Amino acid sequence: MTTVKPRGKMVNAFNPDAPSELSERERQMVEDRHHVLAPSYRLFYQEPVHIVRGLGTRLWDGDGTEFLDAYNNVVSVGHGRPEVIGAVERQMRQLCTHTRYLHEGILGYANDLLGTLRETMPEAQLMFTCTGSEANDLAVRIAKYHTGHEGVIVTSEAYHGNSDLTAGFSPSLGDRSPLGTWVRQIPAPDSYRIRADDIAPMMLQQVRSQIEDLQRRGNGLAAFIVDSIFASDGIFADPTDFLKPVADLVHEAGGLFIADEVQCGFARTGSHMWGHARHHVQPDLMTMGKPMGNGYPVAGVAARPEVVAEFGYDQRYFNTFGGNTVAMAAAQATLDVILGEELQANSQRVGALIQAGLNDLAAEYEQLGDVRGSGLYIAAECVTDPETKAPDAQTAAAIVNGMRKRRVLISATGPNANVLKIRPPLVFSEQDVDWLLSCLEQTLREDLLALVATR
Incomplete structure (x- = not known):
């Protein structure tokens, strides 16, 4: 098989040119992927897994072999969850349409979701999208419009999405994926190599330096956006005392603090429903996605009313599928399971x-x-x-x-x-x-x- 060697960083990827023990059927599937899918579609593991079914925390391959899934957070309440499947099927049979009609589903879910944010975003309003990339794209657009500035600060290996805008502030996509000229990077809070007491002053110094550089070059600071579990940076959960001072510094500079909860939200971090709450931060904007519909594509942005007010009136933003009736049914069922089963x-x-x-x-x-x-x-x-x-x-x-x-x-x-x-x-x-x-x-x-x- 002839393949184009990918230039981007590969983590745990299948190499089709290396020896393997694939069955003839699986070899044919790999060959077919090479012909019909773009080279960006890469398989996991030296011996790829041909998954055909899932239930709870278990997956089964084409031969009926059972696997333990210790990786997938999209199906946060488990594969094949009957409550979510039933809610999606019932709503799909009844109605699937956009948010420009009145419907109880979006209002019920919005109120329940906002109920989980009373501690950190007590007056937030919601906008729904389909993916976390869309949510982060929208959040940064809002931040730029609200502040009148362009600059965005991220951590050194952050991943915030794959739209043109979000790829521009996602350094983890690799050196050949260009960052925006308005983007600045700071080191991750590497708690393995940096003393806990040194992380807060280091982060403040780094953010202050990048704010000054953005201001000097005429960009100004629109937002500091962070995934508070620092997933792509190597997963750093502690300490939890440095993001609030950073948020204060960002606000002093006229910027907004965006909490990217696409990976660390919806009870993932255990002690809190939302990752930013572990850090005692009150975000200006919060994005969510991935596990929100347990496999059904649904995502969104929570925003302080004063941050989103002018954007909401001045910009003609509409998302055909964001917040559709089926998406809300999936999200409601998922949230009900998270809360109901503790x-x-x-x-x-x-x-x-x-x-x-x-x-x-x-x-x-x-x-x-x-x-x-x-x-x-x-x-x-x-x-x-x-x-x-x-x-x-x-x-x-x-x-x-x-x-x-x-x-x-x-x-x-x-x-x-x-x-x-x-x-x-x-x-x-x-x-x-x-x-x-x-x-x-x-x-x-x-x-x-x-x-x-x-x-």
Whole structure:
């Protein structure tokens, strides 16, 4: 098979030119993908998984082999969730239309969703989109219009979307994906390599410096946008004392603070419903998406009324599918399950079990240099040397693929692709934790020996 070598960064990607044990049917599917799909569509794992069915935290391939899903956060309340499926089917049979007609569904869901924001955004108003990229695109448009400024500050490996605008402030897309001239980057709060007491002053100094540069060059500051779990930067959950001072500094400069909750929202971090609440921040704008409809595409922006007022009246913004009746039914059913089954508490409890097990393994295997996270967003950083803390992407890839071989799906993240990413559905159970940790222990014990022998 002839392939074009991708120039962008690849994390845990399938290499079609490498030897593999794919069946003839799967080889044909890979060949067909090469011919009919653009080269940006890349498969996970050295041995790709042919998934045909999912239920709860489990997935099954074409041969009926069962896998544990410790990666997918889009289906936050579990694969094949009957409440969401039923709500979507009922609404689709009855009506699917846009937001320019009166309908109870959007009002009921909006009120319930805003009820989860009373602590940090008590008077917020909502705008609905289809994807997190659209939500971040809209939020930055609002910020630029409200402030009259252009500048946007992000962390060094941030990912905020794949529209033209959001790709322009998503450095994780790679060096060949151009950033806007109005974009400035600051280092991530690397709690593994920076003392906790030093992170807040470092972040303030970095943000202040970039604000000054934007002002000097005539851009001014429109917004600081941040995913408070720093997912693409390597997953940094703590400390939680530095974002509020940053928000204060941003406001002093005339900018807005945007909390990107696409990955860390909807109970994912366990202690709070929203990631920014862990940091005691009151955002001007908050974006959401991914798990909002448990697989149905729905996303949105929450905004302080004074921030969105002029934009709402002056700009002719409309989204044909954003907030449609079926999307609202899916989102309502998903939120009802999260709240009704107390999945925030489950995220905190089960996430703590995973971190405890990872710390036990890290005490035995020095390749796991750091364990961190919050709720069910967890990282284990792989290093070549615990003293120098040098990143080790090769070990991370070996572990991810060793877990896949043992039918447990995780991934890797971070600027050096050396951080194991464990991000399962919120319904992850203690039984699931046992399977995850036992397979990880087996992978470390067996596969790392083979990896060391080849070095």
